[in-house]
Amino acid sequence: MEQQDIVIDVGEGAAIPSKKDFGLFSAWRISFFGALAILAYLIVFKPKPYLTIIKFLPDGILVTFQVTFAAIAFSLVLGLITGMGRISKNRVINIVASTYVEVVRGIPLLVQLFYIYYALGRFVRVPDMVAAVIAMSFCYGAYMGEVFRAGIASIDRGQTEAARSLGFNPTQTMFYVVLPQAWRTILPPVGNEFIALLKDTSLVSILAVADLLRRGREFASESFLYFETYTMIALVYLLITLLLSKLVSIMEEKLKYYERS
């Protein structure tokens, strides 16, 4: 009955602070409040150029979030399908899912972005933003697939047997019994992937998508204030990432409700 907490460490994204890890927890505070203080200092005491730069960025932040959320939604669905495919007893489904994961993991994300962007462009004309979301989802769907696979595999077989013996079919068993429990194992790595994805969206700036980094590059190339601009860009990314990691750790705590005794 006792389930081991299986930690899936994908080794990407920012570390998620937990109260158990005091070092990391303080590191989160230092980074967050440090970044916030530096940002505030620069804006208040050196409004030229820093205030000008920061005013230039909100559009880009919005685009970064749009790409991130759209890609996360699609890659979660794709990941769930892939994860179930990877544990499927059906050989064809299993091989298709496994090959997809293998291929995607073997190609750098930037190359995939270029490839999908230009491959798509050959047949259909889609907006840059859509191409970017498709490419990011395709890539992260494979990573998510591995997370889902591990999460589903972490649930004791007795759970499936109990559900099946009550008369639930395999799909009902997955959605009523296995996945609600697997979430607990899945959420931390999904949170990591989420944050990693947000950072990786900076790559789409190369595809003429006006994300945060792209806006920064535009500003820098006009004003020649490269150092100042990228300082602000880095600080904004850091603050967003740290806020998200905090959010993930709060959700993680909430999901532990049934363990408390």
Next chain:
Amino acid sequence: MNAPDPIIRIENVSKFFGPLRALNHVSLSVAAGEKVVIIGPSGSGKSTLLRAINRLEEIDQGRIEVDGMDITDSKTDINQVRMEVGMVFQSFNLFPHKTALQNLTLAPIKLRKTPRQEAEANGRRLLRKVGIEEKADVYPARLSGGQQQRVAIARSLAMNPKIMLFDEPTSALDPEMIGEVLDVMVNLAREGMTMVVVTHEMGFAREVADRVVFMDQGEILEVGTPQHFFENSQHPRTQRFLKQIL
């Protein structure tokens, strides 16, 4: 004892795990309302046989009929059959993300489309029956092993099954908790439930069983009333087994 229409009919069933023959041409019929206790050394195939009755274990040869449905026929909707056959596991297998009451109401609400209120009322009634009504809103992690197993029995009963299968229901329990689970099972037997029980609890077999089945090495070696079985068993392997455990 052999009623004209047995509710479970196992005919010439064999099952292989690789080269190992887990079940070897096993035949057994259980009449409605009958209590059959299966005993035997570990690895004798008794759990495999029990699990074959609701197809948690696929068999390689033979035929099994449950409540008039041939479960070895691929056209049979096995989920329909399983709704009529409750199963209690050695390791309880309660759903840890659901409270005790939610464990009982999940299947009736989703599968039998019972209205929530009705399912909950029935769930509370069953929890009272197994003596833990006050734990209705508690998660399984906070229940003792004996309490968890009683919830698990109630969870199966919530589907209002015609048959209950028990797979070593007390083997994972601390000794002081075995009694409370057996009491629930004895009461269930008195109410006329059809029961097939794999167990090492010989006291339970003696008190409750209509027939005792002894299995060894994938075969049924002896079937008889408890009295015949414990006082007058014929097969030398049965005698040896009984001597070891009594």
